[in-house]
Amino acid sequence: MRTAKGRDGARRGKNGETIAASIRFGPLEHWVGFNLRMAQENAFQAFSRRSQEIGESPGRFATLTLIARNPGISQTELSHANGRDKSSLTPVVEDLVQRGLVERKRMREDRRTYRLNLTPVGKKTLTMLTRCARRHERGLDSIIGSRDRTRFLQILKRIAAEIE
């Protein structure tokens, strides 16, 4: 076990174990890009664990929410709203339809387009996932602190919207 090899200072890896200590991050330490990635990936992993407890993939959550809130949404609209390429959505929708969470109908007016809607089963699943997400958010909130939360969220939104 040669983790701390003479130098000192401890740090936590994503599974909570103490990692090699003594790692120098140099400029990464102070750069937003790197820390944004670390925060997002760790938060995503945490949510992933939670949603696996109820047997759903974490990526399904935003998809189901967007369908629930926008009944009849098309796949392309959905993929944009969710920040993914439309081609990524093909297998996801296929799976959701397969498992009876989502209903998919061709539009009359434009037979290229599908309309997506949640089935009752889909709504039930979304309810459970939403409970998961709320617990997850409570965890995040307690880390961020209620004083900074609004500002923090605003900055995240601005980054997503304005970075070029």
Added chain:
Amino acid sequence: MRTAKGRDGARRGKNGETIAASIRFGPLEHWVGFNLRMAQENAFQAFSRRSQEIGESPGRFATLTLIARNPGISQTELSHANGRDKSSLTPVVEDLVQRGLVERKRMREDRRTYRLNLTPVGKKTLTMLTRCARRHERGLDSIIGSRDRTRFLQILKRIAAEIE
């Protein structure tokens, strides 16, 4: 062109185009997890475009920086520091060694472990990538604003460290 189909309100997709408008995000709007993902992914894409201009993959940047700052680091230490599984690093290191950016030597004391170091070519590449990253950071800084930057960074670090 049937993007805005009677409803209103505009929004920007990741390539800057106006997207379907009228999408309702429901609770996602106010949730940190979702907005963290959107911010990170858009920021990463932006950096990706920049680093492609100099012909390097964006993921190489953190890797090279960590090697530069921790000469002789092992692959496992590096993967932890970078928040990736050690197995993900195998092809990356192979590529970097192949292209002469990184030098890789077996340790005497422990012949399971490799030591990684930058070659002169690797250092030069890192210098260019660092310039890219600095431009990227300036973009982020101007979005965040200097008043909130420190606090924002601190929160990101706390999320990465504390979320479970």
Added chain:
DNA sequence: AGGTTATAGTTTGATATCAAACTATGTGAC
């Protein structure tokens, strides 16, 4: 109508990632 162009969704090929199984070395107990 016919031809051009745009759009919705799928397919295909590439990349990045993880987790678990594996190989090889090393460490410690006895």
Added chain:
DNA sequence: GTCACATAGTTTGATATCAAACTATAACCT
């Protein structure tokens, strides 16, 4: 010394993603 166990790195198999090519419809212009 030898056997059980731990560790460093690789391999393998699965997943998620993108981008570009493709199919089918639709819209528009003449």
